[in-house]
Amino acid sequence: MGDRPGHDRRAGSSEPPNHLLYLTDDQLRTGIEAMFFAYRGFTAAPDAILQDKDYGRAHHRALHFIHRSPGTSINNLLGILGVSKQSLNRVLRTLIADGMVVSRVGTEDKRERHLYLSEEGEALERELSDAQRDRMRSAYRAAGPAAVAGFRRVLEAMMDEDMLRHYEALGPRGRP
Amino acid sequence: MGDRPGHDRRAGSSEPPNHLLYLTDDQLRTGIEAMFFAYRGFTAAPDAILQDKDYGRAHHRALHFIHRSPGTSINNLLGILGVSKQSLNRVLRTLIADGMVVSRVGTEDKRERHLYLSEEGEALERELSDAQRDRMRSAYRAAGPAAVAGFRRVLEAMMDEDMLRHYEALGPRGRP
DNA sequence: TTTTAATGTCAACAAGGCTGACGTATTTTG
């Protein structure tokens, strides 16, 4: 297990080749901790806004992806969010009841519902994503363009196939 | 608000300077989505292991940081994890009852408790972090050392002061 | 026409957050 190819555990063994120093257990552990702490910073801004309103992080996620893919179906959204339909439904129900989200019966396939944000929904989404982008922007700016490219590359390598598909399907200018 | 210095909203405005193209709203949005999808990949492996046992992600976090800072106090752990003492207590109680974590009364200050992992706790922690590191390692390897450096730099810039303090206090070879 | 797919919804439950309120050592301070 310790000598699985490319699996350099680095515990009391001999030194690793210099070009693999970044794969050290210590480096990996630090990366894990960085993800943990950074994710808190990542969600802090929108969470603070949501505290006052009657919504939570789950609502934010739904708003974000409906904004990104106007007209998306429930099934597509389920795949993106990776939750059960019952969980999503509970969130969507409140958003629809509050007039943030509009659900229209599909034109081609009338079993499907197409989801859109209302004006009000767009406004809330904008408020949340502005706050989150501000945080992201200052991090990007502090780190610089080269670091940002690396950041993206590692995150993309961290996704499994399923997520990567959804991530790429959103593309540079999201389509339903 | 649109022309706050360095706040290039890029919505229907003129082109941004070339050297700031990475601060585009589109780029930031993609980074946000990358974080969202990647975090799922990040927690997937340990979550899968925990599903069988009677523990959850919160237990994993406690195990991780006690492993990293043997002898840590409750208060320190609270700061790292950023949860209420009641939340942490619930998790710690089960871990202590199961013999995964040992709590010793402080030597200098007898009000404090010092937390350690038992042999069994170390074993579980190892199982979980091995799985998570495997995932991390393959992402690191796929992205390469330069990307990893950028990844870390952006994540660190994303933390707020409080988290950064805890993150750095853990250091390269964690101390209590 | 039967089957399958997409969706909504009800019920029940669990994990893991939170706050408020106490109780108890123990250390610090005035």
Add this chain to the structure above:
DNA sequence: CAAAATACGTCAGCCTTGTTGACATTAAAA
């Protein structure tokens, strides 16, 4: 030394968000 502050532990209750199971509806597909 007495009073206050600190570091816990714990009980109770509540919220969000996740889960599974079951059942109904509608409409597309075979």
